[in-house]
Amino acid sequence: MKEDAEYDAALRSDIRRLGTLLGQTLARQEGQPLLDLVEEVRALVRVDGGAAAERLATMDVPTGIMLARAFSTYFHLANITEQVHRARDLRRARGEAGGWLDRAAKLIADRGVGVREVSAAVSRLAIRPVFTAHPTEAARRSILTKLRAVATELEREARAAAVDGWTDRGGTDRRLAEVIDLLWQTDELRLQRPEPADEARNAVYYLADLADTAAPTVLEDLADTLANLGVPLSPTARPLTFGSWIGGDRDGNPYVTPAVTHDVLLIAHEHGIRLAERLADRLVDELSVSRRVRGISLDLAASLAADLDALPELADRYRRVNAEEPYRLKARCIHLKLGNTRRRLASGAEHRPGRDYLGTGELLADLELMRASLARNGGQLTATGRLASAIRTLAAFGLGLATLDIREHADAHHEVLAQMYKRVGEVDYATLDRAGRLRALTKELASRRPLSGVDTPLTDGARKTFDVFRTIRRSQERFGPEVVESYIVSMTQGADDLLAPVILAREAGLVDLGGERARIGFVPLLETTAELDNAGPLLDQLLTIEPYRAVVRARGDVQEVMLGYSDSNKEAGITTSQWSIHRAQRALRDVAARHGVRLRLFHGRGGTVGRGGGPTHEAILAQPFGTLDGAIKVTEQGEVISDKYTLPSLARDNLELTVAAVLRSALLHTEARFPAEDLSKWDDVMSTVSGAAFRRYRQLVEEPDLPAYFWASTPTELLGALNIGSRPAKRPDSGAGLGGLRAIPWVFGWTQTRQIIPGWYGVGTGLAAARDAGLGDQLKEMHERWFFFQTFLSNVEMMLFKTDLAIASRYVAALVPERLRPLFDRIREEYDRTVAEILALTGESKLLERQPVLRRTLAVRDTYLEPLHHLQVALLRRYRAENDPRTPADPTLQRALLTTVNGIAAGLRNTG
Secondary structure (H helix, E strand, O other), X not given: OHHHHHHHHHHHHHXXXXXXXXXXXXXXXXXXXXXXXXXXXXXXXXXXXXXXXXXXXXXXHHHHHHHHHHHHHHHHHHHHHHHHHHHHHHHHHHXXXXXXXXXXXXXXXXXXXXXXXXXXXXXXXXXXXXXXXXXXXXXXXXXXXXXXXXXXXXXXXXXXXXXXXXXXXXXXXXXXXHHHHHHHHOOOOOOOOOOHHHHHHHHHHHHHHHHHOHHHHHHHHHHHHHHHOOOOOOOOOOOEOOEEOOOOEOOOOOOOOHHHHHHHHHHHHHHHHHHHHHHHHHHHHHOOOOOOXXXXXXXXXXXXXXXXXXXXXXXXXXXXXXXXXXXXXXHHHHHHHHXXXXXXXXXXXXXXXXXXXXXXXXXXXXXXXXXXXXXXXXXXXXXXXXHHHHHHHHHHHOOOOOEEEEEEEHHHHHHHHHXXXXXXXXXXXXXXXXXXXXXXXXXXXXXXXXXXXOOOOOOHHHHHHHHHHHHHHHHHHHHOHHHEEEEEEEOOOOHHHHHHHHHHHHHOOOEXXXXXXXXXXXXXXXXXXXXXXXXXXXXXXXXHOHHHHHHHHHOOOEXXXXXXXXXXXXXXXXXXXXXXXXXXXXXXXXXXXXXXXXXXXXXXXXXXXXXXXXXXXXXXXXXXXXXXXXXXXXXXXXXXXXXXXXXXXXXXXXXXXXXXXXXXXXXXXXXXXXXXXXXXXXXXXXXXXXXXXXHHHHHHHOOXXXXXXXXXXXXXXXXXXHOOOOOOOEOOOOOOOOOOEOXXXXXXXXXXXXXXXXXXXXXXXXXXXXXXXXXXXXXHHHHHHOHHHHHHHHHHHHHHHHOOHHHHHHHHXXXXXHHHOHHHHHHHHHHHHHHHHHHHHHOOXXXXXXXXXXXXXXXXXXXXXXXXXXXXXXXXXXXXXXXXXXXXXXXXXXXXXXHHHHHHHHHHOOOO
């Protein structure tokens, strides 16, 4: 298409421009020889990869660091330029076809959906991106900030060209050159591993930016879209909110203590309250309505009088100057109460009603009084404009910017209960099997007695687990009830795994079944294929246990279930993981409906396809019908956060895209798109594909030599030294094998070496098995009609293109002992089979043939990636030859290696 060609040409022009400026920086900062070396290596790679590898293998380490930094910086600049141009392209598309919400509204209107149905669906909208600290963002925030400055300059120039018809290119280049110089002088490696509080500050950076820019616009667009469909959206409604795991995710992270959880909440509230104060300041500036011109409502007058009595510190000057400007005076009182709230939280003082806020609800009530008064007294436009926007923003973010989820491993709760039961002496809980535990816990939950007391002896580890529940209670009492809502139980395998934390929450005062009160909800996390396959029976069993059903009723008859993409992929391969998750959603939907419970699914998606990543819009639309009635949670982590939310225009588009997809699903995907017999037939085919793919994948991961091959062929031992996250890469006491290795380093290792097994391995065998069984026509039909299957194959095709076994073979030849190399032959065989099967189904002659711009972009990147791979191989070989486990690693050599890791992560746009 002409537009694609123009987009591609403009993008490549800007990338060349920044590449030229980077070259000037290299010459200016390090001397012409470094720039000459970069150009020499680039040229050599194009002509002779082997010669390039030999040239890099003999390079001294300091020069290798400089070269790796040069290519890494190029990728950072190319990435941000692509983001800028993607944002421009999206703006162009918005101008031509409307935004994502406009398009969703048109589909809804064309389908003839009634106002009552739309209103009901809107009342259930509860979309929550959840920011996690999972360590997959290799770039420091110092780097990201400078890249955003590059984007700002490119955007400023583009706007000037559009408005004035000319640009000060020389001035822009000077400013860009300054930023690139600073980028080069900034260390891209972290000196120390971040603490959870550091990770919290990083999330706050993005959340506060979203609250200032993208989110208010999306919320206004949603309100306008719904109004056009005949459904008003109350400003205090919460269709979009934000969540966080940072400081609450204890599973495998010993650094997340109850004290850390409290400190992280304090950090978030410091910034969230500052945001609210800024909004209050704007209202003071804007709401100059005089009582002499327009009256106010009686309830606002009464509220203002109460505020003035409760806040004697409000300056006399304001009381005098704003005496006839009640909205300004009320906004000043709100600002003062916000400051009091911030100081109260910092000092640990008690809440004083009328002088500070306990939670966001009290703040919204004050603002809603102002809005309602304006609406009834000639200020309808302001009530639905500036003030409504402020209320929507604060309803979405609250005083703490995000609601904190708490997560802990199932075994930790049983350990605490074993010690508590030992005190009361009724049962030897530690010796009970799962059925015995369920009987004991059901009986306990139905009783009213305390199982523990202030003097109950607990080990240090058990005490920390139990104290988290007390921390939740204290946090709700200090920050407000919405500060923590969900308690997630990792590795939930049975109903007893969920009843255990319910009882601990009861002991901490969070659950009172006699009073029909549950201050948090309990969320099973289903992570393995066995757990996913048992999802329906598990939920059914839970909801038939009356004391637990009472907990769900107390939570508004909503049951949240989290689906784990990463571990199921690592265990079973991408085909079986995706199919198990799809089927689990169907089973959970049916069970929840049978029990009269609303299901809220929480998708634990990672950045890469191997960890459930891929386009969010497509993923939402590919869900089974009826599983998404408006409520959904989705994790956002690592490099996905910076890619989606660094630029305000992209942040807006990504948020709008998610909201529009959920709205479409809630209204237009309430029943099957295809006849039951078609779905049944496709299910059978997919099960055939999954079964064969699973067996093929398990043959690889159960190979006794695979751990040795993985550690030899990948740079995974370096992940910890990158200092990109507080959580350890391996589970405690997991040994040297792969079993305890977390999904992130598993994907990281394969990705760095371009084998990318988690993204495609086994798919070819699965598809071939179905075709050999005479199901080839059904596969083509599934690809043409079934969105789940289309999305699955599209993501696999992308991973196949990013895989480069020619590069991978250099890692194998240089680093892997000869006896282990047949494993690479097996990988190559499955890769070739998968490519062939994908192309046969898509009808393409080569991968990504129908996406020429993307194909060209990735191919150009490979020219710059290849030197980094060659350099990494050479440095890894030297590192392992020289590294004595009994002595510290050579810091210069390690720095060189980590620089190549960063560069490859930037070039591929993901770490893990």
